[in-house]
Amino acid sequence: xxxxxxxxxxxxxxxxxxxxxxxNYSYGATPYLFxxxxxxxxxxxxxxxxxxxxxxxQGIKGFEAEFKRSQSSFNLRKPSVHWSDAAEYFCAVxxxxxxxxxxxxxxxxxxx
Amino acid sequence: GAGxxxxxSNKVTEKGKYVxxxxxxxxxxxxxxxxxxxxxxxxxxxxxxxGTGAADDSGLxxxxxxxxxxxxSVSTLKIQRTERGDSAVYLCASRYDSSNTGELFFxxxxxxxxx
Numbered sequence: 001x002x003x004x005x006x007x008x009x010x011x012x013x014x015x016x017x018x019x020x021x022x023x024n025y026s027y028g029a030t031p032y033l034f035x036x037x038x039x040x041x042x043x044x045x046x047x048x049x050x051x052x053x054x055x056x057x058q059g060i061k062g063f064e065a066e067f068k069r070s071q072s073s074f075n076l077r078k079p080s081v082h083w084s085d086a087a088e089y090f091c092a093v094x095x096x097x098x099x100x101x102x103x104x105x106x107x108x109x110x111x112x
Numbered sequence: 113g114a115g116x117x118x119x120x121s122n123k124v125t126e127k128g129k130y131v132x133x134x135x136x137x138x139x140x141x142x143x144x145x146x147x148x149x150x151x152x153x154x155x156x157x158x159x160x161x162x163g164t165g166a167a168d169d170s171g172l173x174x175x176x177x178x179x180x181x182x183x184x185s186v187s188t189l190k191i192q193r194t195e196r197g198d199s200a201v202y203l204c205a206s207r208y209d210s211s212n213t214g215e216l217f218f219x220x221x222x223x224x225x226x227x
Contacts, residue, residue, distance in 0.1 A: 006154075034215060043116075043218040044155070044203070051213050090154050092216075098143065098207075099168055100216055102154035 002027045002095045006103040013081050014111045021076040021106050023091030032094040033074040035065055038105075039087045047089075050074065061085070086110045114138075116219035118204050124225045125194055133189040133222045137206030143167075144187050145216060146179055147203040155203055161187060194226045 003026045013019055025031060032051050036044040048059025055067040065076045074091060091103040117136040125131055137144050143162050147155035157171040161181045169179075176194075181187040191198055201223050205216035 032213065036218075041220075043220040044205075044216075045218075046215045049213075049215055098162075099157055099160065099170075100145065100205075101157065102147075104154045105152075 002031075002093070002101060004091055004093050004101050004103040006089075006091055006106050008106045009104070010107045010109065012109040012111060015083050016080050019076075019078045019081045019085070019108070021089050021091075021108070023074045023076065023103060025072050025074070025091075025093045027072070027093070027095055030069060033065075033067060034092040034094075034100070035059065035063070035074075035076050036090045036092060036102075037061075037087045038090065044090065047076070081108075081110055083110045083112065116204055116206050116217055118202075118219035118222050120222055121220065122223045122225075124227065126227050127194060127196060129194050129226075131191045131194055131224060133191075133202050133204075133224070135187045135189070135204030135206075135219060137185065137187070137204070138217055140208065141206035141217070142184070142209050143207040143214075144181060145205040145207070146187070146189050147205065149201045149203055149221070151200075158189070158202075191224075194224075196226050199224055199226045 005024045034049045035047040038044045047063050050057050050067050088105045090105045092100050119134045145160040146158040149155045159169040159179050164184045176192045178190045201221040203221045205218045207214045
């Protein structure tokens with residue numbers, strides 16, 4: 001069955017440090033891939049998306065993600081984290097049809 | 113409208129009561145999705161509409177849950193005989209069309225608490 005996993009439930013990093021959030025999917029073909037962020041009390045906001053072409057995609061707020069077909073992964077990265085990046089991050093995948101399947105999320109805490 | 117609007121933002125009800133949650137999508141968006149998010153979890157798919165019809169309702173947990181979108185714009189999620197386990201944030205999202213390249217735009221959710 002198709003699934004999306006985010007192995008890290010909670011990550012804590014210091015402000016200014018680099019960040020990588022992991023996302024893996026299980027599917028027989030290349031799906032369409034998204035990263036969303038949810039700040040406390042707010043709706044989900046799109047950070048970036050991948051459909052085809054260049055496997056390194058740039059998003060808003062200085063985030064980027066790299067699609068690796070061989071690893072069925074779409075990891076999110078940021079070179080220098082800001083305190084305002086503390087939030088919940090969700091990887092989402094569109095398999096067949098148009099149903100978005102979300103991972104369980106990774107909560108990011110940022111230390112001053 | 114400028115964004116996806118959901119009402120009410122908070123709803124407290126008693127077990128066994130009937131609840132309606134409303135979603136007003138971004139103008140011109142033909143696809144509309146409902147998700148449910150429990151504390152500490154990712155959004156769980158419930159149903160999506162393309163126009164007026166439900167294109168996929170495989171996520172509705174049981175027949176107490178029903179959703180409509182009669183004119184292809186506003187949608188209402190209806191929950192009958194609510195149970196404590198229905199307590200969650202119900203998220204609505206819209207999309208310009210159903211092609212795979214379009215992203216979802218989310219509302220801020222309706223928090224349902226069943227006492």
